[in-house]
Amino acid sequence: MAPKNRWHRRPAELLRVDENFSFADLDHRATPGWTGTKAQGKAFGASRGDLLSELQERLYAHGRTGGNRSVLLVVQGMDTSGKGGVVRHVMGMVDPQGVALRAFGRPTEEELKHHFLWRVRKALPTGGQIGVFDRSHYEDVLVARVDSLVEPEVWEKRYEEINRFEREITESGTTIIKVALLISRREQGLRLMERLHRTDKHWKFDPADVDARTRWEDYQQAYADMFARTSTDVAPWYAVPADRKWYARLAVTELLTHALIDLDLGWPKPRWKVDTQMRRLAATMEGDTLAEARAAAKPTRKKVKRQEQEFAALVADARR
Ligand code: AMP
Ligand code: MG
Numbered sequence: 001m002a003p004k005n006r007w008h009r010r011p012a013e014l015l016r017v018d019e020n021f022s023f024a025d026l027d028h029r030a031t032p033g034w035t036g037t038k039a040q041g042k043a044f045g046a047s048r049g050d051l052l053s054e055l056q057e058r059l060y061a062h063g064r065t066g067g068n069r070s071v072l073l074v075v076q077g078m079d080t081s082g083k084g085g086v087v088r089h090v091m092g093m094v095d096p097q098g099v100a101l102r103a104f105g106r107p108t109e110e111e112l113k114h115h116f117l118w119r120v121r122k123a124l125p126t127g128g129q130i131g132v133f134d135r136s137h138y139e140d141v142l143v144a145r146v147d148s149l150v151e152p153e154v155w156e157k158r159y160e161e162i163n164r165f166e167r168e169i170t171e172s173g174t175t176i177i178k179v180a181l182l183i184s185r186r187e188q189g190l191r192l193m194e195r196l197h198r199t200d201k202h203w204k205f206d207p208a209d210v211d212a213r214t215r216w217e218d219y220q221q222a223y224a225d226m227f228a229r230t231s232t233d234v235a236p237w238y239a240v241p242a243d244r245k246w247y248a249r250l251a252v253t254e255l256l257t258h259a260l261i262d263l264d265l266g267w268p269k270p271r272w273k274v275d276t277q278m279r280r281l282a283a284t285m286e287g288d289t290l291a292e293a294r295a296a297a298k299p300t301r302k303k304v305k306r307q308e309q310e311f312a313a314l315v316a317d318a319r320r
Contacts, residue, residue: 006036063128077181
């Protein structure tokens with residue numbers, strides 16, 4: 001039996017950042033909308049795999065037949081907030097062929113010669129793809145601002161540039177989901193210390209992480225302004241409490257699932273006639289093979305019909 005859907009309200013409604021968002025009121029350990037336990041959450045998240053794969057296959061098919069729709073998942077968060085885990089988790093549930101993953105680190109010399117959106121444009125998903133950004137153009141109003149990498153006049157005008165950029169790409173068919181994984185300062189301390197205790201995690205540690213941590217308040221302010229200035233109707237932010245990793249993963253899975261459902265993509269219609277192609281193919285087959293193929297027709301159609309019904313039931317359950 002499939003695990004029960006224990007979302008009582010959609011994370012898309014509950015986590016969406018609007019003008020009422022406040023860091024002071026945020027409970028980083030909260031699990032908004034999910035009424036089950038951690039184990040139930042994990043089981044349910046895993047069960048979303050079937051639905052997500054079919055939704056992604058539809059998107060991919062749409063792209064392969066010339067469609068322009070795509071989805072871009074932008075993942076932001078402080079060090080140790082679980083960006084990598086969310087990315088790995090999402091990627092594990094879909095066909096890697098249809099995913100375009102890009103992690104944004106410090107800009108290279110080449111990248112620094114260009115406008116900050118240059119490297120981002122090159123990494124955008126094309127029709128049919130799910131793009132995943134591990135960090136993004138938002139670093140250019142976060143670290144760039146907190147570490148004074150550019151003058152205030154420069155980062156100040158980036159908010160509007162980002163809004164224009166995101167509007168443009170939504171208009172060309174991309175659905176943007178922006179998630180900020182929000183951990184508490186206390187939880188970050190624990191996670192960083194754990195990395196230092198574990199020789200197998202030292203590779204993940206960067207002394208610069210401690211520098212960023214000492215500027216926690218500045219980062220909170222930069223995040224708050226980023227939310228206030230760039231959570232738009234076309235590309236809203238979702239503030240995901242992330243002290244519980246399982247919840248953050250479950251919530252992002254649900255956001256992605258709903259974004260794909262909302263695309264409402266059917267299977268593309270072929271540009272050729274099925275009957276004609278069947279006749280042509282039949283003419284190339286031996287009598288006994290043809291008989292076998294004909295006998296398989298009914299069960300095959302039945303199987304497809306059953307799959308369609310299962311898919312429709314999953315979509316209806318997700319939408320309820
Ligand atoms: P990580 O995601 O842990 O591999 O770290 C990547 C590092 O690159 C972080 O310290 C980011 O702040 C930094 N980074 C990403 N984008 C930019 C940017 N546009 N300008 C400066 N630093 C950046
Ligand atoms: Mg890091």
